[in-house]
Amino acid sequence: MNRAFNRKKEKSWMHTPEALAKHYIAYNAKFLGNTEVEAPKGTEVVKDAVRKLKFQRHIKKSEGQKTPKVELQISIYGVKILDPKTKDVQHNCQLHRISFCADDKTDKRIFTFICKDSESNKHLCYVFDSEKCAEEITLTIGQAFDLAYKKFLESGGKDVETRKQIGSLQKRIQELETENSELKKQLQDLEQQLMIAQVPPAGSISTKPQSTDIFDMVPFSPGTVLVPTQASNGCPTPPTVLPPNIGKDLFGAEPFDPFTCGSADFPPDIQSKLDEMQEGFKMGLTLEGAVFSLDPLDGRC
Secondary structure (H helix, E strand, O other), X not given: OEOOOOOOOOOOOOOOXXXXXXXXXXXXXXXXXXXXXXXXXXXXXXXXXXXXHHHHXXXXXXXXXXXXXXXXXXXXXXXXEEOOOOOOXXXXXXXXXXXXXXXXXXXXXXXXXXXXXXXXXOEEEEEEEOOOOHHHHHHHHHHHHHHHHHHHHHHOOHHHHHHHHHHHHHHHHHHHHHHHHHHHHHHHHHHHHHHHHHOOOOOOOOOOOOOOOOOOOOOOOOOOOOOOOEOOOOOEOOOOOOOOOOOOOOOOOOOOOOOOOOHHHOOHHHHHHHHHHHHHHHHHHHHHHHHHHHOOOOOOO
């Protein structure tokens, strides 16, 4: 890391190594913004960026916009820029991507650093305004670089690669969480549309036609419950009384039909008596006919 703005001598570190290695140091500042720069380092590079962002901030201030306040969390892993109220991370600048850090000697409230963006690979200059802590914040970032470099030498370069892999995995996790939330929202929208499509509008009547027979009449079903309808005078119509089954008598037996019964319909004893009655009836007719024929002069003729 390069220190800029003609610092005469380095000051001793202000924080314990454990504070930056295991935790972080937090500062409050105003965020003027970030802008793309052509080079990853250089005093003139950051001076041009500061002038540009100050001019933009002056225009926004004249329009009534205030300079947003942020919280900086500095550790050996990088510099996080958060919303001080919600603690939402606005920018996460990993330490191995920061190439330049400096505080302005002409304006002691201003400090800045250049970081390479992980997505666009562009060099962005971040500019902050802190009335009392600009130089201290710059020294804290310098101490984080010193501790990170020592840890890099102790681990033989493996620690930096591990941090890169962890950073890539964390970025992928954030992308998957965003994608998952979007898919959940789409699923909820589809479920609501399906529920709206299934519910008929209020007051609607089903227009499904009822099945009829060839005479355009509703077929009778034995399981159909007969419900009395309302008459025109307001009185309920008496229920329809179905006629008794004409195929059976009052006792539930088949009725006798003398024209259809045969000899096999009666037991043998009754059948013999009927035969005798029929023979006697035939003889009576014969005798009576003989009487009429023997005496033609009889007045009975």
